[in-house]
Amino acid sequence: MEPISLEGFYQETASLIPEGINKEIGHFNVFRIDDLFPANKPRVPMSYNRRAYYKISLISGRNKAEYADKVIDIEKNALLFATPKIPYHWLPEDDHQSGYFCIFTADFLVQQKSGVILDDLPIFQPRGYPVFQLTDEEAEDILFIFRKMYKELSSDYAYKYDLLRNYVMEVIHYGQKLQPATALYPTHTAAARISSLFIELLERQFPVESPQQRLLLRTAKDYADRLAVHVNHLNRVLKENTGKTTTDLISGRILQEAKVLLKQTDWNISEIAYSLGFEEVAHFSNFFRKQTTLSPVAFRS
Secondary structure (H helix, E strand, C coil), X not given: CCCECHHXXXXXXXXXXXXXXXXXXXXXXXXXXXXXXXCCXXXXXXXXXXECCEEEEEEECCEEEECXXXXXXXXXXXXXXXXXXCCEEEEECCCCCXXXXXXXXXXXXXXXXXXXXXXXXXXXXXXXXCEEEECHHHHHHHXXXXXXXXXXXXXXXXXXXXXXXXXXXXXXXXXXXXXXXXXXXXXCCHHHHHHHHHHHHHHHCCCCXXXXXXXXXXXXXHHHHHHCCCHHHHHHHHHHHHCCCHHHHHHHHHXXXXXXXXXXXXXXXXXXXXXXXXXXXXXXXXXXXXXHCCCHHHHHC
């Protein structure tokens, strides 16, 4: 299944697609949730899929965010950062929802002089913190920024998009300040560097986007060879830094992707097993059942 495109987003929300969306480098838009989903309109759960754009949302109301490997319950206020790499499912739990959200492409921020690369920012890392529950005071801080975005978008100021980029970065930095310090300032010891390189190499194998694509690295030795370290050393370093063995980390990430493919695509079990590096469907089924107590078919249904 292809990621939801910008055009798909505008169709899904019945919003007016801005003129020239395909003609400009980069795209940005901001919305009030009350305008898109008024109180008298039934709340429709957001489809579980990857998106081809970034999204930052400030939402007030009871909600549930579902990812392949976790479910996050939101009781009041939340700040959500969504990246094209990670699919999620947003479920409203009541009819009293308000707030703002903005959508933008990577190109929109790359135009900054600083040359921001979004996926290098801690907030958009695959193992980052995508949802933050906010106090009323924190929610007011973010609401103030979104109101400025919303007002500026309709202005005729010649440099409004430069200003909007600054507002987006302000929200991103606010979110990053909410992250635990260990996520923002990793230590730079040799062991920490090996751990960081391993995680980066592991994440680079994903997402699996077609049944013909196959994982290139499947075993602890595969990763150790690529990192030019002994497999025992890699295992010891990862155990010390993460509490998990190399094999545990690889298996956990493969399981996460397997859940995504089972829920999000119509590939058959054999295609999913092949793409994830299993020689036999039975091997994949045994692996999945051992990790979840469910068969792939049962999980999908």
